[in-house]
Amino acid sequence: MKINISVIVIFIFCSVFSSMAQDKTFRLPEGFVYVDEVIPDIISEIRYAGKNNFIGKPIAGYDTARAIISKSAALALSKVQKELIQKDLMLKIFDAYRPQRAVDHFVKWAADKADTLKKARFYPDIPKDRLFELGYISTRSGHSRGSTVDLTLVKVANCAEVDMGGPYDFFGEISHHNSKEVSQEQKNNRETLRLVMRKYGFRSYSEEWWHYTYDAEPFPDTYYNFPVR
Helix, strand or coil, X not given: CHHHHHHXXXXXXXXXXXXXXXXXXXXXXXXXXXXXXXXXXXEECCHHHCCCCCCCCCCCCECCCCCEEEHHHHHHHHHHHHHHHCCCEEEEEEECCCCHHHHHHHHHHHHCCCCCCCHHHHCCCCCHHHCCCCCCCCCCCXXXXXXXXXXXXXXCCCCCECCCCCCCCCCCHHHCCCCCCCCHHHHHHHHHHHHHHHHCCEEEECCEEEEEEECCCCCCCCCCCCCEC
């Protein structure tokens, strides 16, 4: 009964945080799904569809704020969600599939030294021209292969994000899994996420506590460019 009540709370209280809009006429490539169609109670805040990101503008290729991922990764992620709900936690997605045109947008932005609109919030201590060297941005992203996801934990009771010690998409040492700048409680929260993701086949990325890739990704050599629509 507890689980059912939690799910009701999720739909009533958290629905304002999940953007599910939606062009039902758009057909995804074979093997891809909308995450919310596989995991209806998942929370999403697709940052690159709006202005709350390190560039400060909507990113090319994000025509709607909705998460897309390979079907196999989505099914594995649904198992993560089911286990977390038993602990009064659940997933919140910031990004999943990312079209190559969005990656190209990042590359173009990084080359413009004058564009530092969001520097104070997202990369205060790192020059833009070192973001590639340090592994925060790449000319080809695993997200474009369709089985990588950026996410965090939220509490079922109030949809508040669990304290991970640093914000999503912050370019700096505090975002590293082994960061010494976070408290033991924050490390434990990161480890809670890492362990449950690892259990169902997702590997972490050392530089970003929120970044996970499905080990058995079905398209390991293909970088897609269809829009998020």
